[in-house]
Amino acid sequence: MVQGQSKTPSSSTLIFFEQVYELVKLIPRGRVTSYGAIARALGSAQSSRMVGWAMNVCHQYETNIPAHRVVNRCGLLTGQHHFGTPNVMQALLENEGVRVKNNKVVDFKSVFWNPMQELTKDL
DNA sequence: AGTATGACTCATT
């Protein structure tokens, strides 16, 4: 648990991050999800931006987070610029079988993974 | 303390 120096998330935010990370790590290979879906699954439906922010700083907490599987609600790879190189995100997705065209996930609705599905699968 | 920004999303025009 290393707290970032530049980014200093509050304790509440930090907990939120952990939930986001756990959920993101649960995303099956070859599937993607959206920030809003994650935010909603965590109860903060309007905090989709916070999810994106969590992804932004996720690399400084854990590098095992498949942030490339998280796109916006349109399936656009909006965060590709934050992967160091813009082609990494698309490459990772295509490597998992997710077709990406013009920075957008092809057949997004088909590869979309609903986090609520995992959270409510037992309910 | 107030303004500006952001890996978003929804509502209205």
Place this chain on the structure above:
DNA sequence: AAATGAGCCATAC
């Protein structure tokens, strides 16, 4: 249907 504005939450300056 596309484009524009506003809402949202937290951080950075």
